[in-house]
Amino acid sequence: MPKSWLNKIKWDEQGLVPVIAQEVGSNDVLMFAFMNREALQRTADTGEAVYWSRSRKKLWHKGEESGHIQKVHEIRLDCDEDVVLLKVEQIEGIACHTGRHSCFFQKLDTKDGVRIWETVEPVLKDPEGMYK
């Protein structure tokens, strides 16, 4: 299969593209990560989200250890062709390594006139038990 669809993407100087993962149904934004060409190719081919881990410098099949796989329903590209949006079914409803539904669990609030980041989502599963 020709790879012109991959060439349409404006990969950054590291060969990466930022990716937003959004849950099908709730439309919740679950997480943000990066992909390289191979990660996006595998994601499209297998129907499961594969990212590029910048810290570990390798392909990262999301959920490979925790079981929290993302089944990909749609892959979208933005107007500038430099950001990808995945619509996914999140297995077990847990995307975050902290055991929460979404990585975006800190909300800016004001307490006694001071702005603070407040944790507003519960831990659904003990992260200690999530990774082998």
Next chain:
Amino acid sequence: MPKSWLNKIKWDEQGLVPVIAQEVGSNDVLMFAFMNREALQRTADTGEAVYWSRSRKKLWHKGEESGHIQKVHEIRLDCDEDVVLLKVEQIEGIACHTGRHSCFFQKLDTKDGVRIWETVEPVLKDPEGMYK
């Protein structure tokens, strides 16, 4: 007001943080952009999204020309403290400079065995008329 909430963010080497804008209600992902400290401070202070334009190298009050302002309902931060999520009310329901609701209007599809990016969202307003 102390700025410790801004210090919690892991700004990148350019002093920027990636920002996802999501529509309150529909939960649609509208766009992706960047902020520097001043942009996020102004966003929090004014309740309207202010980004950092990397191409124009200046603060960008979203909607300043088009009128498509984003009223900010919530500001969230992810687990790694290096990505911001805004929950916004999108004035006129148009976030994209192409006159579409969302910037993520291209969907990966397969036609005759070939993967293509297909435009799946309508233009709601002629972009010619959007900018002065």
